[in-house]
Amino acid sequence: MGKQRVAVIGVGSVGSMTLWQLAKRGIEVVGFEQFGIAHDRSAVGGESRMFRTAYMEGADYVPLLKKSRELYKQLESETGQDLLNLNGGLMIGPEDSYKMKNVVKSVIDFDIGHEILDSTQATHRYPQHKFFDNEIIVLDKEAGAIRPELAVFSAAERAEALGATIHRHTEVDNIRELDDKVQVTANGQVYDFDQVIITAGPWTTKFYPQLKNHLTPRKIVMTWYPTHQLENYKPEKFPVFGRICEGISIFGVPTLEGSMVKIGSIDTFGDIEDPSLLHRDISLSELKGINGAVAKYFTELKPDPVRISVHMDGYTTDEHPVVGAVPNLNRTYIMGGYSGHGFKLAPVMGKIAADLLVDGKTDFSIDHFNPNRFSQSQILSN
Ligand SMILES: Cc1cc2nc3c(=O)[nH]c(=O)nc-3n(C[C@H](O)[C@H](O)[C@H](O)COP(=O)(O)OP(=O)(O)OC[C@H]3O[C@@H](n4cnc5c(N)ncnc54)[C@H](O)[C@@H]3O)c2cc1C
Incomplete structure (x- = not known):
């Protein structure tokens, strides 16, 4: 054979x-x-991805995530490349949301290094963000940024x-x-x-x-914002974050190339009929939600992006x-x-x-x- x-x-x-x-x-x-x-x-594409283990989508992903992290580190040592910077991650949202319940369940059930902060403690430590009283903030110490x-x-x-x-x-x-x-x-x-x-x-x-009714390509838009305080958005000071918000939910990654900060919408920008015909133009009105979130949830970022890129992923129902x-x-x-x-x-x-x-x-x-x-x-x- x-x-x-x-x-x-x-x-x-x-x-x-x-x-x-x-x-x-x-x-x-x-x-x-x-x-x-x-x-x-x-x-x-899009320069960075969040790696997180306190998992909003369900604690049953944690064993997979722990293995993935180990394999990223193995690939780094086999290739000599820096692929995953474990600078920590903030999971932010209303305490009673099911996603934040999944986050808390993940860190407790799987013994993930973490701290749970209220909005006052988090504001003191991460002044780049504006936090609100109904939110809890979980620092996932096993999270970070990947270079995709x-x-x-x-x-x-x-x-x-x-x-x-x-x-x-x-x-x-x-x-x-x-x-x-x-x-x-x-x-x-x-x-x-x-x-x-x-x-x-x-x-x-x-x-x-046969999966057509259950798996659909969707458009994802990445946005990068300028600031005069770039120092505050370096990996040592600005953990990656995912945030459940009213309106659109958002995520962000520290500045990696050193001139702007990526804050993106977790929510997608619509279904795509044929992935080979992805339109990569974005109008100002489509950016209203993410620009509004940047204005509302950040202290030092200008809510008008200096870089935009358009990608897609397959979404199941x-x-x-x-x-x-x-x-x-x-x-x-x-x-x-x-x-x-x-x-x-x-x-x-x-x-x-x-x-x-x-x-x-x-x-x-x-x-x-x-x-x-x-x-x-x-x-x-x-
Ligand atoms: C902008 C953006 C931000 C994201 N942020 C995060 C994040 O922070 N953290 C996270 O974990 N995930 C994130 N995701 C999701 C994650 O990137 C995707 O879920 C994952 O990369 C999907 O991988 P895939 O291999 O299924 O698809 P892909 O990486 O798209 O790979 C599919 C490949 O198949 C090729 N292909 C398709 N058809 C053919 C064919 N007929 N012949 C030959 N080649 C073909 C395509 O060209 C493509 O290269 C993000 C996604 C996007 C788009």
Whole structure:
């Protein structure tokens, strides 16, 4: 029997980490990416990502997040790059909101280094923010900022150094599972593999149309604001933060390149019909919400952005990803729908992909991410 051959469709956030993990295990792995590595047309661009472990989306993510952090650090040591700066994170919101309850449950149940502050204590320590009496502030000491382009680029190059092949600027048109192999067609050429994993982000439903009603690409807009007090927004003084607000919810990252501060909307800017036709123009009226939040919640930022960038991610209806074998197929797996919070998970998802493809199982609890949860009655059959 020859060496196991695996195709990874889409070398973005999760695809690059999957290639790295499979190459580490000595698998013959081939990645296909329609654009360049770490391009900014889907979910990789925008200079920074939050890494947080006190998790608004549910405490059951914490074991995955802890493993992800370990893998980011491993990738740093394998490549000599600074990818994750663990400068801490503030989770801010009304105490009675379910997201803040998830945050508190995460730090307590999983023994995460933390402090819980009231608005007076937080104002004293973080004068860049304006806090309100009904809010609690949880300092997650295991949080920080990731450099997404560098992380994807580093994982892809490390995978190649370990023997992986990547076809850049090569769009996959079709995937066809047969009894004894899977055929991938890209740029008019047909390739044979033992298994395939689809990590196509917002394009996932091109290969798995049965999920169309449950997985939708959405537009995400990043905004950077100027200040005369840039010193106060360096990583040592300004932890990353996520904040549940009235109107739009927001997040932010310390200044990394040193001339402006990224404060973004957690809420998206609408659904996208066809991810290949993402419009990257933004009008002033679309920025009203985020500019208003910057004026309301910050003391020193000018609420008119000096940099704007437009990206997208695939969102599921329950905002949890789809991870696992495609229903009714034996050799085809899918990982997508990270719903705006998947970058921090990318390394552990790469490991889970390798577990599933090589061992047929993983020790991580992923049953609630099963693609079947949306499509019991709409199973892919060809
Ligand atoms: C601006 C922004 C800010 C975010 N902030 C955070 C954050 O702070 N923290 C966090 O954890 N998450 C954050 N997220 C979410 C996170 O970035 C995404 O959930 C995650 O990156 C999704 O990864 P993915 O691999 O599914 O998709 P992608 O990274 O988009 O990768 C999919 C890849 O597949 C390729 N592809 C698609 N179709 C084909 C084809 N037919 N042939 C070949 N290649 C193909 C695409 O070109 C792309 O490179 C943010 C997302 C955005 C957009």
